[in-house]
Amino acid sequence: MGKSSSTLIARLLGGSLVKQIMIGLAAGVALAWFSKETALAVGLLGSLFVSALKAVAPLLVLVLVIASIANHRQGQKTNIRPIILLYLLSTFFAALVAVVCSHLWPQTLTLNTAQEGITPPSGILEVLRGLLMSMVANPIDALINANYIGILVWAIGLGIAFRHSSDNTRQLLNDASEAVTWVVKMVIRCAPLGIFGLVASILASTGFSALWDYAHLLTLLIGCMLLMALVFNPILVWWQIRRNPYPLVFTCLRESGVTAFFTRSSAANIPVNMALAKRLQLDEDTYSVSIPLGATISMAGAAITITVLTLAAVNTLGIHVDVPTALLLSLVASLCACGASGVAGGSLLLIPVACNMFGIPNDIAMQVVAVGFIIGVLQDSAETALNSSTDILFTAAVCQAEERREAARNPG
Numbered sequence: 001m002g003k004s005s006s007t008l009i010a011r012l013l014g015g016s017l018v019k020q021i022m023i024g025l026a027a028g029v030a031l032a033w034f035s036k037e038t039a040l041a042v043g044l045l046g047s048l049f050v051s052a053l054k055a056v057a058p059l060l061v062l063v064l065v066i067a068s069i070a071n072h073r074q075g076q077k078t079n080i081r082p083i084i085l086l087y088l089l090s091t092f093f094a095a096l097v098a099v100v101c102s103h104l105w106p107q108t109l110t111l112n113t114a115q116e117g118i119t120p121p122s123g124i125l126e127v128l129r130g131l132l133m134s135m136v137a138n139p140i141d142a143l144i145n146a147n148y149i150g151i152l153v154w155a156i157g158l159g160i161a162f163r164h165s166s167d168n169t170r171q172l173l174n175d176a177s178e179a180v181t182w183v184v185k186m187v188i189r190c191a192p193l194g195i196f197g198l199v200a201s202i203l204a205s206t207g208f209s210a211l212w213d214y215a216h217l218l219t220l221l222i223g224c225m226l227l228m229a230l231v232f233n234p235i236l237v238w239w240q241i242r243r244n245p246y247p248l249v250f251t252c253l254r255e256s257g258v259t260a261f262f263t264r265s266s267a268a269n270i271p272v273n274m275a276l277a278k279r280l281q282l283d284e285d286t287y288s289v290s291i292p293l294g295a296t297i298s299m300a301g302a303a304i305t306i307t308v309l310t311l312a313a314v315n316t317l318g319i320h321v322d323v324p325t326a327l328l329l330s331l332v333a334s335l336c337a338c339g340a341s342g343v344a345g346g347s348l349l350l351i352p353v354a355c356n357m358f359g360i361p362n363d364i365a366m367q368v369v370a371v372g373f374i375i376g377v378l379q380d381s382a383e384t385a386l387n388s389s390t391d392i393l394f395t396a397a398v399c400q401a402e403e404r405r406e407a408a409r410n411p412g
Helices: 002-014 017-035 037-039 043-070 080-102 124-135 137-145 148-164 167-187 191-206 209-241 246-263 270-279 283-298 300-316 322-339 351-358 362-374 374-407
Strands: none
Touching: 002 124, 017 037, 017 191, 037 043, 037 167, 037 191, 043 148, 043 167, 043 191, 043 362, 080 209, 080 283, 080 300, 124 148, 137 148, 148 167, 148 322, 148 362, 167 191, 167 270, 209 246, 209 300, 209 374, 246 270, 246 362, 246 374, 270 283, 270 374, 283 374, 300 322, 300 351, 300 362, 300 374, 322 351, 362 374
16 A cells, blocks of 8 residues: 555656646636635645745755856857847847737736835836845845845856856856755645645635636737747848748747647757757757757747736736836846746746846745746746747758858859
8 A cells, every 4th residue: 555655656746747737727726616715725835835936046046147157168169159149139029029018918917915115116217226226235135035136146246256166166066056956846846736725725815807817918928929939030030041031930830849848848859959950951060059058048938928927017016117117127037038947937936036126025026926837837838939949940040041151152
């Protein structure tokens, strides 16, 4: 009996997280439908899950950024530069698209906003002042108070300093990064129970109208990602190859995006992109660097997720966003997105960094993260499909453009 129980537990822990979250969603809806009191009671599971995320996220951001900068390698091939430019442009344009679409179709969330001390900034000058003050915060205070702007500044400074350290020190930083990431993965494995508690308690307390709000939010997120994949990315590709970009776009979406949609991991999709690059006969010296790099900094989908959910929280709290502040949010979301690849749950755990801009407390920001996990079954799949297919798309575009230029220089 004990052996069969341990086998069942091992299967549950080793099973598909997507399927488990879907089961948690369905169970939460069913419990809220049949027993309101019990549904409110199991809300404790959701509260514990959100608290665990709040506890680990600041340390995660600090360690990952330090390790990433400390181990950065220089001396890459020249062709990498235009690919990196395309990666960064795509990520920034994705954040702008999300800002515009969120303005045209504003979203609100069901949050517990009974917080004291929410002082929304009145405009861009106050936002900039808040950012500057956050940047010079004491690092210990930044960690304790989840001041992500201060955490990022200290992490970047320490990362640059550690680039001159010994190999053993950099290896220690890598080990620390992997250790914290492992802890986050363990927290994420509890997502099905957390989602079960959150969905059950939210539906029991607010009614089933909340499901309609989630459907609206998910539609906006996926719509923005489709707009990037089918309109803006093809424009950037045309800028490079100067011919119809859609055959290449559809090839990358079909052979890379579909696989990434189901694996939900840009890193896991690297071998798929490598194989596709070989079939497209691209320069191996280029794609062997650009595709792994793209899995780190090509994060258009993550920028959309961070921007849309942050603006949904802003709308919920009644905070006014002017045009300069929206542009600054796009820039912050782009920078956050470039750091999302090393995070389990990726873009969702970096939402509090963007929320910090608007004086939104960490408690409310983590409720927004929890909403992201509720819709994450489809949101994360679509996000990863856009991110990973963009890696191979821009690599192929730059390689083909370079081939065209070489042919023009050497017509014989």
